[in-house]
Amino acid sequence: MKWIGRILYFILVLLIVSTVEYEYRGVGGIQRLFYVEDNISKFIKNENYDIFDGIAHLNAAMGTYYSSTPIKNQDDSIYYDTTGENIDDKFKIKFSIYPFISTYQNPNAPVWDDGFYIVLDEYSKDVTYYALSIVAINVNDPEQKLIKKSNTLTVEDKKYSVPEFNIYTNPTDVYNRLATTTYLLNSNFYEAKHSEFEAPNEYDIVSIEFTAYTEVDGELVETIIYQLTDGNLDLGGDQPLVKHTNLNLKAETFNISKKLESLRLTETDIETYNIVTKYHPVDLSAYWSVYVWVYGIYIVLFLVIPYFWFFHKNVMASIRAKRPKLATPEIVDTPRPKEEQLFSDIEPKSDDK
Incomplete structure (x- = not known):
């Protein structure tokens, strides 16, 4: 299922990129679409x-x-x-x-x-x-x-x-x-x-x-x-x-x-x-925001999502492996001195017996 998800994601990215770059001819083509809309279509x-x-x-x-x-x-x-x-x-x-x-x-x-x-x-x-x-x-x-x-x-x-x-x-x-x-x-x-x-x-x-x-x-x-x-x-x-x-x-x-x-x-x-x-x-300067939207989507598709999907877990594990371990005090097991017993269930013998 993991590989099916990856293949489907790759197909989705391919469709988005081909639509932007070939059907709309990239950022410039999208800007021209807005230009035509503002100056002709309206x-x-x-x-x-x-x-x-x-x-x-x-x-x-x-x-x-x-x-x-x-x-x-x-x-x-x-x-x-x-x-x-x-x-x-x-x-x-x-x-x-x-x-x-x-x-x-x-x-x-x-x-x-x-x-x-x-x-x-x-x-x-x-x-x-x-x-x-x-x-x-x-x-x-x-x-x-x-x-x-x-x-x-x-x-x-x-x-x-x-x-x-x-x-x-x-x-x-x-x-x-x-x-x-x-x-x-x-x-x-x-x-x-x-x-x-x-x-x-x-x-x-x-x-x-x-x-x-x-x-x-x-x-x-x-x-x-x-x-x-x-x-x-x-x-x-x-x-x-x-x-x-x-x-x-x-x-x-x-x-x-x-x-x-x-x-x-x-x-x-x-x-x-x-x-x-x-x-x-x-003059397409009024449509500069198209760059932000298109390349922002590309960054998410090509960097952000693949990083968290494929690399984040391994990167974090690698970082944790490289962290220095904190020193722990050595515990020495020394025998405790024998303490004098204050009470006893054995009654002492009397002098009469």
Whole structure:
């Protein structure tokens, strides 16, 4: 039972540490959670909230940037728009796309982690969320094979949700994605086989498809509402309500980090690419107490509890063994002198007898 308890304790510690260090990304990640809560979550439910202010706060928290200059489509417009189409109003959308600027290369893949924001400018609140299906091409691939990505990932016949390929309409978790927005990076399209290419991997986006999920009788119903292509691709399959061929999302339109004078951003970089630095560098000083709580818990888990559980008894026994013994007086057993007997049961003999 003692060893079972120790194993269970080890598992508990492992779960706590992995949650803090990997899920929340350590003390800094927890501080950023509080920052997002104080600067975005508390205000985003307000209908007048400026979503671009939220994006600026979010990028400051992540240590990344975005450009305020939208990427124009092939028609020289900043919007992709179906609001003028003859379809049900709840399926009409209008959105714009902005460069996401990481200023760093992905540590796990030969790609710059640049990408692009998709921001809904008009949408229906009858839609619970939009699921994206995206087709990309690696610019280094001589065969130009299509890379298809969506909000569903299948691993060993099990399906998993990929949240970055969803755009939610109601404010929910805003740590990684703001409601009515999402951002996608080069690493979202990277595959292990792309490591054979010598140059850093970048991707032309050749198709974006929107599927709207609406609630009907308590169940989510999906409707393919909008398909965008660059005009060179016919995906076939289910036909969307609206199809446009003016997509302009080449790698060169959003891969900006490699063009910067300095990855620390110079004034020239900021002016050239209209990089938003409104809340940079992020100020997390108000959340210093996170260090106290996290490392205090670590001290208890790694030092205090193991000491009393595993070592305290032996340490105290060792201390007691090393203490000098107190000298005790020697007891000498000496015979006591014979004392004169004052009384006797034997009567003395008289002279007459």
